[in-house]
Each structure stands twice: as C-alpha cells, then as structure tokens.
Amino acid sequence: MADKAELQEAIKAQGEVVRQLKAEKASSEQIASEVAKLLELKAHLGTDDGKHSFVLKTPKGTRDYNPKQMAIRDKVFNIIIGCFKRHGAETIDTPVFELKETLTGKYGEDSKLIYDLKDQGGELLSLRYDLTVPFARYLAMNKITNIKRYHIAKVYRRDNPAMTRGRYREFYQCDFDIAGQYDPMIPDAECLKIVHEILSDLQIGxxxxxxxxxxxxxxxxxxxxxxxxxxxxxxxxxxxxxxxxxxxxxxxxxxxxxxxxxxxxxxxxxxxxxxxxxxxxxxxxxxxxxxxxxxxxxxxxxxxxxxxxxxxxxxxxxxxxxxxxxxxxxxxxxxxxxxxxxxxxxxxxxxxxxxxxxxxxxxxxxxxxxxxxDGLVGMFDPKGRKVPCVGVSIGIERIFSIMEQKAEASEEKIRTTETQVLVASAQKNLLEERLKLISELWAAGIKAEVMYKKNPKLLSQLQHCEETGIQLVAIVGEQELKDGVVKLRNVATRGEENVPRANVVEEIKRALQS
Amino acid sequence: MADKAELQEAIKAQGEVVRQLKAEKASSEQIASEVAKLLELKAHLGTDDGKHSFVLKTPKGTRDYNPKQMAIRDKVFNIIIGCFKRHGAETIDTPVFELKETLTGKYGEDSKLIYDLKDQGGELLSLRYDLTVPFARYLAMNKITNIKRYHIAKVYRRDNPAMTRGRYREFYQCDFDIAGQYDPMIPDAECLKIVHEILSDLQIGxxxxxxxxxxxxxxxxxxxxxxxxxxxxxxxxxxxxxxxxxxxxxxxxxxxxxxxxxxxxxxxxxxxxxxxxxxxxxxxxxxxxxxxxxxxxxxxxxxxxxxxxxxxxxxxxxxxxxxxxxxxxxxxxxxxxxxxxxxxxxxxxxxxxxxxxxxxxxxxxxxxxxxxxDGLVGMFDPKGRKVPCVGVSIGIERIFSIMEQKAEASEEKIRTTETQVLVASAQKNLLEERLKLISELWAAGIKAEVMYKKNPKLLSQLQHCEETGIQLVAIVGEQELKDGVVKLRNVATRGEENVPRANVVEEIKRALQS
Missing domain, CATH: 3.30.930.10 (Bira Bifunctional Protein; Domain 2)
Structure with missing residues (x-):
C-alpha cells in the first residue's frame, strides 16, 4: 500500500499548510483554497483504499425530504397551486442558474448572498436568488407585455441558515405575478387576496x-x-x-x-x-x-x-x-x-x-x-421598455416546518405510497402466479405491490400491509389455484372472500370502493 | 449628464479602494463588502443612463419552459408518476448540489462534466450529475436498507448540448429505484416492466x-x-x-x-x-x-x-x-x-x-x-455495508421534444390555464360589482378571472374567453343589476340565460357541468 502511505503523507503535509495559514491569519480565500486541496486529497484516500473518510451530509443549509416530508410537501403544493389556478394563472419554468450579469445589480445589499458557479470555461453563471428576476428576464427576452403566471421552484441564498425555524440556503418559493399595463390596484388587490386564501386554506393559524x-x-x-x-x-x-x-x-x-x-x-x-x-x-x-x-x-x-x-x-x-x-x-x-x-x-x-x-x-x-x-423588466429590455408587474412569493419552508410539527403531534398516520393491493401467496413456489396476477392488476390501473421474495411468509406479507396502510390483499394459494379463485382479504376488518380468478380485476375494484 | 460623470468617478475611486485592500491582503469579508459597493455603483450606472449591455439569454444548454411547454411537461409527468405510484413507490427529494467529495470517484470518465460551484468560503459543492449517487448517499446517511422510491428532478452535465435533439446541460431525470436484499431478478424485472408501461402509455411510437x-x-x-x-x-x-x-x-x-x-x-x-x-x-x-x-x-x-x-x-x-x-x-x-x-x-x-x-x-x-x-451505497457507508440496488432513469427531454412536435403538428389547442368563468361587465362603472361577484366564485372553488380594467369593453372580454378557452361568461350590466340577475353566456354556443343573483354559484356549477 505504498500509494496509500504516500497519500497520507501528502494529507499530513497539506494539513500543516492549512494550520500555518490559519495561524498567520491569512486571507480566508487563501485558506479556503488550501482546505479544498486537503479535502480533495482526503477524497482520493477514501476511494483508493476502500475505506471512507466521507462526510455523510448534505451541504450546509440544505436538507433531504424523506417520503413523509414529501407527502406533506405535496399537500402544501396542492393547496397553493389550487389557489393559483383558481385565479387563472399559467405556469413557466426557468433554469436553476442564470448568466451572472442577469442577477447583477438587482438585489442591493443582498447581492453578496448569491451563489456563483466556478468558472470552468464558458459563461459565468450564478444560481437564481429568487424567481422574480428570472421572470423579468423571461418577459424581456420573449417580449411579453402581459401574463399572469405562477412559478414554484427552489432558490439559493448563502445566508446564515436557521433550519429549525425554516431558514435554509436552498428553499422553495411559490411565486404568483401579474404583468401588464392595467388600472391601478386591481391586480395588486388580487395578489393580497391570494395570500389571504392560501394562508386560510393551509390552516396554520x-x-x-x-x-x-x-x-x-x-x-x-x-x-x-x-x-x-x-x-x-x-x-x-x-x-x-x-x-x-x-x-x-x-x-x-x-x-x-x-x-x-x-x-x-x-x-x-x-x-x-x-x-x-x-x-x-x-x-x-x-x-x-x-x-x-x-x-x-x-x-x-x-x-x-x-x-x-x-x-x-x-x-x-x-x-x-x-x-x-x-x-x-x-x-x-x-x-x-x-x-x-x-x-x-x-x-x-x-x-x-x-x-x-x-x-x-x-x-x-x-x-x-x-x-x-414596474422597473425591473425595463432593466432587461434593450430599449428600456417597461412592463409593470406586481406579485407575491409564498415562502413555504416555514409552512412545511409547521405542518411537519402538526403531523408529528397528531395521531394520524401519513401514507407515503398509494398502493391499494398487495398480491400475496399462502404457500411456497407461487411466485409465477403472483407475477401473472399483478401484471393484470397493473394493466387495469390498480396500484399493486408484490414482495420481492420467491417464498415470502404470509405473515410478513400481511405485516407489510399493516405498516404501509395497504387496504386489500389478493392471496393465491394451492387450494385457491385448484378452485380457480383468488382470496381477497380486507386488512382492516380481516374479512376474507374468494372471488373467481377470471373476474379478479372487477372484484378488486368493487372491494376497493366498498 | 453630470450625474453619470460623477458616478463614473465614484466607480473609479471605489475600484481603487478594492485594489488597495487586495494588495494589503485584507480579509476577504472586507474586500467582498467593498466589491459589493462597487457593483452597486456600477448597477446604478446601468440604470441611470438608460442603456443596457445585458445579453438576454439563458445559459448555454438550458431553456425556459413557456406555459404551453409546461402543459405538455405536466402531461408527461402525470403519466410517469402515475406508473411509479401504480408500482407502490414513495418519493424523496435531495438538494440540487452535493458536497464535491460525494460525487468524486463515481462517474469514471464522465466526471469532467460535473458543474462545480465557486469556492466562496465554506464547503466545496457540485451540482448533482444524476439522481442515483444522491440516492445512494441518502440511503447510507439514513441507514436505510430497503426502499422503493422515485425521484423526479433536474440534473446537470457540462456536455456539448444538442438541444434540437433534446440534449441539454440542465435536464430532468425521472428515476425509479428498488433498494434491498431480495431474490434475484424480481425487482430487476419490475424496472423493465415500468419502462415498458411508461413508453407505451406515452404513445410516442x-x-x-x-x-x-x-x-x-x-x-x-x-x-x-x-x-x-x-x-x-x-x-x-x-x-x-x-x-x-x-x-x-x-x-x-x-x-x-x-x-x-x-x-x-x-x-x-x-x-x-x-x-x-x-x-x-x-x-x-x-x-x-x-x-x-x-x-x-x-x-x-x-x-x-x-x-x-x-x-x-x-x-x-x-x-x-x-x-x-x-x-x-x-x-x-x-x-x-x-x-x-x-x-x-x-x-x-x-x-x-x-x-x-x-x-x-x-x-x-x-x-x-x-x-x-450493488456497490454504490457501500462506498458511502463508514463500514462499507452494502445495500443492493436496481433502478431505471427516464430521460424525458427527448420525450418532451417529440410531444411538442406532435402538439404543434396537431390541430388541437393546448389550454395553459384552467379558468372556467370570466366575470365580465356590459357597461361602465361596474368594477365593484365584478369584484364582489368573483370573490363569491373563488370562495366556492370556481376558477374565475376578471379583466384588470375599470371599464373593459364587452367585446374584448369575450375575445379573451375565445383566445384562452374559457367556457362561461358571467355578465353583470345595469339591467341585470336592476333585475337582480346575472347573465350567463356559453362562449361556444353563444347561448345566454339570466339566473338569479342569489343562486349564481349553483347556476354556474350547473352550467359548467352541462
């Protein structure tokens, strides 16, 4: 392992360089650049010797969404999008990054919080800081003088995160804007109406x-x-x-x-x-x-x-x-x-x-x-033509936090899948029967799962239903095969009934409705 | 233009301040703060003289989605998500960037295509290159040993774009993966089944x-x-x-x-x-x-x-x-x-x-x-514990291109809003009546719009309906006010009927269903 020893030597030396720079109070740019080299060396060590010094985390100020959080997020989005559509909005999307110059001079003192991409040759790029400036750029670029649009997407700010209070460096904005030359205060009033509707519908106090x-x-x-x-x-x-x-x-x-x-x-x-x-x-x-x-x-x-x-x-x-x-x-x-x-x-x-x-x-x-x-679109237009705009941005990370806390406090179990039926077997060697049956259910649009084992135990199949909230089990067993039936079991009531194999799709649809 | 000359003087002076600080190796915070002032001054110059040297474009290899493209995108997503849910998948989300070391050593010769963020102090970050590596990082970080999840999000590759053929630098991936220790080929077969279902459902040949x-x-x-x-x-x-x-x-x-x-x-x-x-x-x-x-x-x-x-x-x-x-x-x-x-x-x-x-x-x-x-999750686990995984990624930009071309070739008009009713007025000075009425419709969950003019012409209101596919117009006029009615007009048939103002919500709901 000469390679590894060499690497470790290099890491040690580089660590010394960083310590020295810090002691000398060198510029933080200089320190950061040497730290980067150190991290790179460590990363090589990680992959080369099969052991891992990876820091297992998401970047500062960001987070993953697990399936439960996604279920809550979907609920919030549905309420917000429902309101935007009720008010007749279209939607657009723009890239996550813009030319750096597109963002320059738009945010005043906050400009220092913009994330820049590394210059790897080509254009200088920055991550979007909000959805408003990309919207104005879009209007000017496409010479659009009136539109009512919503845009839901993540934006990026190198701010001090306070994640417990819903402050992140990567976070969603839900924007609704009305562009166009109209009579005073009518679109402005609708934006406030929308805020009122959404915050009422969300029931967060x-x-x-x-x-x-x-x-x-x-x-x-x-x-x-x-x-x-x-x-x-x-x-x-x-x-x-x-x-x-x-x-x-x-x-x-x-x-x-x-x-x-x-x-x-x-x-x-x-x-x-x-x-x-x-x-x-x-x-x-x-x-x-x-x-x-x-x-x-x-x-x-x-x-x-x-x-x-x-x-x-x-x-x-x-x-x-x-x-x-x-x-x-x-x-x-x-x-x-x-x-x-x-x-x-x-x-x-x-x-x-x-x-x-x-x-x-x-x-x-x-x-x-x-x-x-009213001036932002004009800043992008080559002739300075203005397009008056008014809009609102819903910052939903804080709303997510509240909804998450509510969900945790409540007894109600959040489902993270929509599976309706588990196709199960009562004895061994019935995998082929299960696969044939589930294929029919999928073809009929029924949401169905099967355990990925050749011979799963019936009990563990039933437990999977209890844990994930699946309503119905379609069981094939040796006796059912002989009789040309499938056993349908209602997970909540534990009631069972045999239905003819030929009519299984209709019978399952009926059982799901009852 | 004395103002402009003054500004240019100020920019020059501020530029000197920045240069001096850099020469003195001042702290990068101090430098950044002075640079921010410099940019602000420059931005003022840009807005003050009314001329603009902006390049109005999106970054190379990226594009905006206009409302029609968004309507198509939604249709594609609904088919794909519908299939993923039919197969019992949960969903997660991860940040758009990862620690650089998370991506290092995973992509072989393609690693050169990764977008890095600029080192602005703090962690070294890169934009995600696919959704698979973030998924593996998520599993290892949360010690998850089995999950069936989908993830639809944009990924980033500094590749040579060929946008007419649906090759972009920012593009969506729709990933479905099954993680867990199972019997051979059962989850693998389901992944292929999913590809088959989605490509069939999309009807793209x-x-x-x-x-x-x-x-x-x-x-x-x-x-x-x-x-x-x-x-x-x-x-x-x-x-x-x-x-x-x-x-x-x-x-x-x-x-x-x-x-x-x-x-x-x-x-x-x-x-x-x-x-x-x-x-x-x-x-x-x-x-x-x-x-x-x-x-x-x-x-x-x-x-x-x-x-x-x-x-x-x-x-x-x-x-x-x-x-x-x-x-x-x-x-x-x-x-x-x-x-x-x-x-x-x-x-x-x-x-x-x-x-x-x-x-x-x-x-x-x-x-x-x-x-x-089967080895990727283990690369992140401190003890190298393996979690076998199999998955599929649908690359939908190409599918979008095909669907867009199909939509353009077809006669069918794509609606970009879901508005059901336009609340219109037949004479002047009826804005307040329109606002009162539309507020009732919104409260009843009816999707409704109103023109943002105090006194719009009836003809232009009707034209707006024709153009955007709105089915129904609710008209208030002087006579209607006197009679205590609202006139409902079917845009397609041009049929009109007066309904009592007090029952207008039910009557509109009835008219929308017929």
Missing part, C-alpha cells in the same frame, strides 16, 4: 398581512430630511424593524449610515403608525406629507386598494403599516408581507375562532411577501 | 429495450484476453457501439487503449449477438464463456429475468444485446437501455399496429436506461 408603498416611504424619507441617495439604504434599515428595536434601527441610521438624528426621529414617528383605510385618509390630510407627490400618489392608491380589499372580504387581516420596507431594491409601489401571529403548536383550526380575544398577536415569522416592481 | 449484464461483459472481456485493469475503459468503448461503427470502436480499443487486435476481434464476435432467452441458453452452452464464473452467473440470471418478463408480457420489446455496455462505472449486474425505433413524426398511435411489418426499426435515441448497482 392566524396571520396578518402588512401593506405599505415604496412611494409613501420615499415621500416620508424626503420630508424627514433624508438625502435622495440614502433612500435605499435607509429603507434597508427600516426593514429591520420587524426583528430589531427602534433604538437599534435608529443607531444604524445615525451611526452607520450618517443620518441626522432629527431626521431619524421624524422617521420614528411615522414608522410607528398602523391602521387601515382610515390611516391613509389621515395621512392624506397630513399637510407636509401630502404635499409630497410620491407620498400623495401612494396614499391615494392605498385608499383605492383598501376599497378593493373590502370587496374581496380580506380587510380583517390586512394592516397598513408604515414600518414595512422590504429589503429588495426593485420594488416601486405597493409592498406587503404576511406574518403568522400564533405559536404554531397552538395553531389548530378550532382555535382560530378565539383569536380575536387576544389583544396583540405575536409575530412569529414572515411566510409571504411581495409588491409592485 | 415503437421502442426496444436492450438488456445486458456487466458480469457477462466482464466474463467476455476476461475470456477474450482483456487485462483486468482495462475492463472499465474497454467497457466505455463498447458503449459507443450505438453511435459508432465496429471499425471505429475497434480502432479506439487497439489504438487508444492498447488492446491486442486479436482480443478486440474476439470481442467483436460477441458484441454482434442479439436475442432473447434463447441467446442466454446458447451462451450457457458456450464452453469457454460458461466456464467464467461471472459470465455464468450473469447468464443464469438473464434466463431467470426473461422468465419473469414473459409473465409480465413485455418480451415483445426486450432484446438481450451483448453490445450494450452503459458508460457509468457503478453498475454491477443487469443493465438496460430503451430506444425509440421510429421517426417521431410517424409515431402516431394508430401506426403502432403495423410496426412489426418493418424489418428493422431504426434507432433514433435513448430515452431510458439503468441497471443494478
């Missing part, structure tokens, strides 16, 4: 949908004395108000971002305001704010939005909240974010009726967000 | 499934005088026989791989053999080949396999073909590959009956493949 408008924020910043070039960065700071206190947020504005303390205090007054159509009315009467053109348009539209939300019967959950800012750069009008307001373990459907008795629901996390982005 | 066994190949190589260490590389060369002539293959064996010409000639005799159970019988009587232990086991199992395939009624399409080799390293037993044998444009269902009249169907491409890989 009470929620609130906060609404604001970038134009109101910009107007507010302007009259509070924020210099124009600081709008976006101050907006990012305001966005932290859902996780940080006003004191912390103010410190960032004044200390890090160099805003005058008086300006910050004025912002502080506004961002504490919450309400509904009434707040829009009140602010329209604010002599300073309403003089600002941007703010005035935003507030007028907000009033209109609430009129439509009233017709859609969703104002019970929607709050006009001046502290809502959203991190991303591309929003130009209405913005919104939905939060669950209950601890998920109390979030049983029957409890919802009592919710209104609690004075102030506690926010436990954002599950949907979106807004209007 | 006639097909053949070639079967061979790695043990038969290895035995054959051994008795033909191929040195042990050249088995895998000669196997890769034999695999090219479906695209290259025997002359070319022989040249590669002898010229590139240094095999003795006599050995190559002996191989040439064997790999020209095709048949069924009869060929297995014949080779078992081959005095030299049957003396080889590996070949003997493979041939005995092949005989058994054909017995089961007979019971499954699929021997009409299965050929035991000694030239089938499969490129990947990890196969240890039975291997198979399905090819379509018709030009897809003739592949109409009614033509299939006549297929047997054509003497030799021409292969136009592989659409499924798989085999047994």
């Amino acid at each position: 009470d929620f609130r949908i906060k609404v604001n408008d970038r134009r109101i924020l910009d107007g507010m910043f302007s009259i509070c004395g924020v210099p124009d070039e600081k709008f976006r960065t101050i907006c990012s700071t305001v966005d932290k108000l859902d996780k940080a206190s006003w004191e912390e947020v103010k410190n960032e504005m004044v200390g890090e971002k160099g805003l005058a303390p008086e300006a910050a205090d004025k912002i502080g007054e506004y961002v504490s305001m919450q309400g509904g159509a009434d707040l829009a009315e009140k602010l329209l009467k604010d002599p300073i704010l309403s003089q600002n053109k941007q703010a005035y348009s935003g507030l007028t539209d907000m009033k209109e939005l609430f009129k439509y939300l009233e017709l859609f019967n969703v104002t019970d959950k929607v709050i006009f909240d001046l502290s809502l800012a959203r991190g991303l750069d591309y929003y130009t009008g209405v913005i919104y974010e939905a939060v669950l307001t209950q601890n998920q373990m109390e979030a049983q459907p029957q409890k919802q009726q009592n919710d209104h008795s609690t004075d102030e629901p506690v926010s436990v996390g954002s599950v949907a967000g979106g807004g209007r982005y | 006639d097909f053949r499934i070639k079967v061979n066994d790695r043990r038969i190949l290895d035995g054959m190589f051994s008795i033909c005088g191929v040195p042990d260490e050249k088995f895998r590389t000669i196997c890769s060369t034999v695999d090219k026989l479906d695209k290259a002539s025997w002359e070319e293959v022989k040249n590669e064996m002898v010229g590139e791989k240094g095999l003795a010409p006599e050995a190559a000639d002996k191989i040439g005799e064997y790999v020209s053999m095709q048949g069924g159970a009869d060929l297995a019988e014949k080779l078992l009587k081959d005095p030299i080949l049957s003396q080889n232990k590996q070949a003997y086991s493979g041939l005995t199992d092949m005989k058994e396999l054909f017995k089961y395939l007979e019971l499954f009624n699929v021997t009409d399409k299965v050929i035991f073909d000694l030239s089938l080799a499969r490129g990947l390293d990890y196969y240890t037993g039975v291997i198979y590959e399905a090819v379509l044998t018709q030009n897809q444009m003739e592949a109409q269902p009614q033509k299939q009956q006549n297929d047997h009249s054509t003497d030799e169907p021409v292969s136009v491409g592989s659409v499924a493949g798989g085999g047994r890989y």
